[in-house]
Each structure stands twice: as C-alpha cells, then as structure tokens.
Amino acid sequence: MEKKEFAQKFANAFAQLGLNVIDDKTGKPLSEAEVAQLAEDNLVYTEHPRDYYEQLYRKKIKGWYSTKKDEDKAVKRMLKVRKEIITLLQSANRDGIENVIQYLDDRGFYYRASSPNGHHNFPGGLAEHSLGVYKYAKKAAKKYSLDEDSVKIAALLHDICKADRFWFEGRSIHKHHPKSNADKGHGSRSVMIIRNCGVSLSQQERRAIRWHMSDPNYNTEEETKDYYRAIKEDLRNVVNDSDHKDAADHPASHRKNQK
Numbered sequence: 001m002e003k004k005e006f007a008q009k010f011a012n013a014f015a016q017l018g019l020n021v022i023d024d025k026t027g028k029p030l031s032e033a034e035v036a037q038l039a040e041d042n043l044v045y046t047e048h049p050r051d052y053y054e055q056l057y058r059k060k061i062k063g064w065y066s067t068k069k070d071e072d073k074a075v076k077r078m079l080k081v082r083k084e085i086i087t088l089l090q091s092a093n094r095d096g097i098e099n100v101i102q103y104l105d106d107r108g109f110y111y112r113a114s115s116p117n118g119h120h121n122f123p124g125g126l127a128e129h130s131l132g133v134y135k136y137a138k139k140a141a142k143k144y145s146l147d148e149d150s151v152k153i154a155a156l157l158h159d160i161c162k163a164d165r166f167w168f169e170g171r172s173i174h175k176h177h178p179k180s181n182a183d184k185g186h187g188s189r190s191v192m193i194i195r196n197c198g199v200s201l202s203q204q205e206r207r208a209i210r211w212h213m214s215d216p217n218y219n220t221e222e223e224t225k226d227y228y229r230a231i232k233e234d235l236r237n238v239v240n241d242s243d244h245k246d247a248a249d250h251p252a253s254h255r256k257n258q259k
C-alpha cells in the first residue's frame with residue numbers, strides 16, 4: 001500500500017472512532033486531512049519479523065546448498081547484510097529512502113545472486129556485492145572528500161536493477177528476460193528505479209550510478225557527453241573502481257545452465 005493511502009486510512013479510522021489528535025502547540029484537535037499529513041510525515045518503514053525473512057530466503061535458495069549447515073550460514077549472512085544495508089540507507093538523509101528499502105525487500109534483493117555466471121553468483125551475492133562496493137567506496141570517500149550520503153546511495157544502489165533479475169532453481173541461476181540486453185544498460189535502469197521510489201538524485205549521483213560500468217553503452221550524443229562528464233567525476237570513479245575491486249574479491253564460483 002502506498003504511504004499516502006495508508007496514512008489516509010489511518011486518519012479515516014481515527015475519525016470513525018471519534019478520536020481526536022490534539023495539536024501540541026494550539027491544544028486544538030487536528031482535522032482529518034491534518035492527521036493524514038501527520039501520519040504520512042511520520043510513517044516509518046515497518047518490517048516483518050526476522051523469522052519471515054529467514055523462511056523466505058530458505059525457500060528461495062532451496063537446493064543450492066548440499067548441507068543444512070551451509071544453508072544456515074548463508075541465510076544468517078543474508079539477514080546480517082540486510083540489516084546493515086537498511087541501517088546505512090536509513091542513515092542517509094534522503095526523502096523516499098523508505099520506499100527504496102521497501103522495494104529491496106519486495107524484489108528479493110537480499111537473497112539474489114549478482115549474476116548467473118559472473119562475480120557473486122551465489123545466494124545473497126547481490127546484496128553482499130552492494131555492501132562490499134560501499135565499503136571500498138567509503139574508504140576512498142575521505143580522500144576525495146565525497147559526501148557520505150552520496151556514497152551510500154550510489155554504492156549501495158548501483159545495481160538495484162538486479163533486485164528481481166536472477167532466481168535460483170536448485171543449483172542453477174536463471175535470468176528473467178534472458179534475451180533482453182538490459183544488462184548492458186543496467187545503470188540507467190537502476191537510476192529509473194531509485195527515482196520511481198521518490199528519491200531525488202544529484203546529477204553526480206545519477207551519473208555515478210548510470211555510468212558505474214566500465215563498458216558504457218551510450219547511444220546518443222547527449223549520453224556520450226554525459227558519460228565523458230561522468231568519468232571526470234570522483235564519485236563515479238570511486239563507485240566504478242569499488243565495483244571492480246569488490247567483484248574481483250568474489251569471482252565466478254559456479255557455472256550452470258541458465259534458462
């Protein structure tokens with residue numbers, strides 16, 4: 001449910017019960033619209049109990065690990081990485097970030113692989129990679145005096161477009177829309193998703209995400225200019241470099257047919 005819609009329902013329910021919300025400053029009851037606005041402004045992301053995610057992740061990666069011990073370890077790690085990423089995103093001072101956090105959960109970001117045949121091709125690989133890129137970028141951020149929130153947003157979300165892209169079936173990783181060439185332009189899809197969640201990006205953040213790959217697929221003159229501008233910017237270069245470094249830490253470890 002949309003945040004606004006939920007806030008309105010909350011305000012309606014209050015009104016129907018004949019309850020008033022008193023304004024602290026004036027001591028007068030707020031109107032239904034004011035209650036809805038107040039609710040909307042203060043709504044925070046609420047999550048399911050930890051058990052819910054644990055069971056969900058187990059179900060989604062069923063058959064990947066040959067022992068229960070390995071599966072337990074992997075699920076535990078996913079939960080840890082999830083918590084860390086959510087805490088970091090929440091600490092970024094950015095409107096709409098709760099929608100991004102919701103999106104990540106809804107699309108299965110924390111149990112997905114980063115790719116079928118490339119780096120981080122194991123359950124939880126995508127989130128681990130995103131956190132890994134952030135950790136490298138954070139180290140470099142000081143050197144270039146980069147804005148902390150920009151680093152969090154650009155590094156943690158550069159591959160958000162993969163949140164619903166790969167799925168597991170036993171020991172195989174499959175790709176949704178295997179015939180599309182969406183992978184090549186995946187930076188632009190990430191930008192689109194973040195914006196659709198209601199988060200505004202600075203031009204540098206947008207370029208860092210859009211052009212985080214080293215093999216850009218610019219098509220128009222405008223895109224070409226944008227790319228050449230991006231590669232002169234520290235934020236983009238830090239994300240690009242961190243992406244490579246973290247990918248190299250976890251090279252492809254598994255190869256199976258994909259659908």
Ligand SMILES: [Fe+2]
Pocket residue numbers: 158159186212213
């Ligand atoms: Fe990427």
Ligand SMILES: [Fe+2]
Pocket residue numbers: 129133158159243
């Ligand atoms: Fe990446």
